[in-house]
Amino acid sequence: MKKITTILIEIILGIVLILGIGYAAYQYNWFGIHGQVVKEIQSHKTTVDTTPIKKNSDRQAIMRRLMRDTQPGLQKQGFVSVPQVGILEPIFDDAYSKKGLNAGANYANRTQNDPQGTQAPVMGQGNYGLASHNFDDGLTGFSGLQQHYQDDAPYLVAGKRHENKWLNNKPIYLANASGIYEYRIARQKVVTADNVSVLNTTNRAQVTIITCLFPSTQFRIITTGYLTKTYTWGKAPSRVVHYFDLTKQPTNAHADWFNPGIEEGSNGDAGGTKVK
The missing domain is CATH 1.20.5 (Single alpha-helices involved in coiled-coils or other helix-helix interfaces)
Structure with missing residues (x-):
């Protein structure tokens, strides 16, 4: 024994x-x-679903779940999806506060010409700045936009900064109550944390996504995409609409321990359809 x-x-x-x-x-x-x-x-x-969404009422239901208010004191602007790396986050209106960044992604609009950010950016127009935390896990916030876990390369090698093309031509989708905006990634680069020129106004419609580089957090990864298509909810391809169906797609705002509230997607309250 x-x-x-x-x-x-x-x-x-x-x-x-x-x-x-x-x-x-x-x-x-x-x-x-x-x-x-x-x-x-x-x-x-990200679930890639090509099932046709024939009823406009179904499309509108997806939009309403997307746009419902979830954070007191913050105004929801819409959602961002980068299917290639599993990003789906709500967008709020204050990238310059702890509360805003704790809730998810936020638009960023303080530039050299507008240091107070008085002009709110508009999806599908000009330079739409967007910021969210890099949680250094590859899965939550905008951490999926860094190519290698805990590795500055290829953005920063031997103290020199380099562009990165690993996500070139992959789509970024922004969505609000008016429609869905498809951008295609053109480049990634790194800048110092105090560089606001990346948010300067542009004539060409683009999205500029900002998140920290790890482990060199004094730098920011800048992901730039250019607008290629604009859809109404009624005319958007079903595949694209499905990317924003919170009853089927998990969100990744890191609400499990860091952020207030719960995830809005299938890993949380599923757009408000799951009863607590």
Whole structure:
């Protein structure tokens, strides 16, 4: 009996040791394990659904769930989706406050010419600035926009900054009550945290997404996309509308422990359709 007990203890300790090593390997990205796991999760996070949405009432229901108020004191502007890396976040109106960034993505509009941000950006027009946290996990906030987990490269190598093309031509979708705006990514680069010129007004409609670089957080990753198509909710391709169906798509504002409230997507209250 004593021998059996000893064997069981050894087995349990062996399992604990294996689990501990596995956790450390993931947490500290040994052999790139964390990055590989994240890439696999990202690739399956967004459901690609081409089922036709024939009823306009169904499309309007998706829009209403998207635009419902969820954060007291913040005005919701819409949602942002980057399907390639599993991003789906609400957009609010204050990227310059802790409250705003704690709630999700926010528009960013303080420029050299408008340091107070008096002019609210408009989706589908000019330079639409957008900011959200990089939670350094590849899955929440805008962390999916950094190519490699806990690695400055290829944005910053030997102290020199470089453009990155890994997401070029991938779509960014912005959505509000009026419609859906499709942008295509043209480039990524890094700038210092105090660089506001990236938000300067432009004649060409574009989106400028700002998030931190890790581990060199004094730099910001700038993802630039140019407007290619504008859809009304009634005319948008069903595939595109499905990206914003909160009853089927998970959101990633990191509400599980960092942000107030709960996720608005299928991993939370599903656009208000799930009863607490």
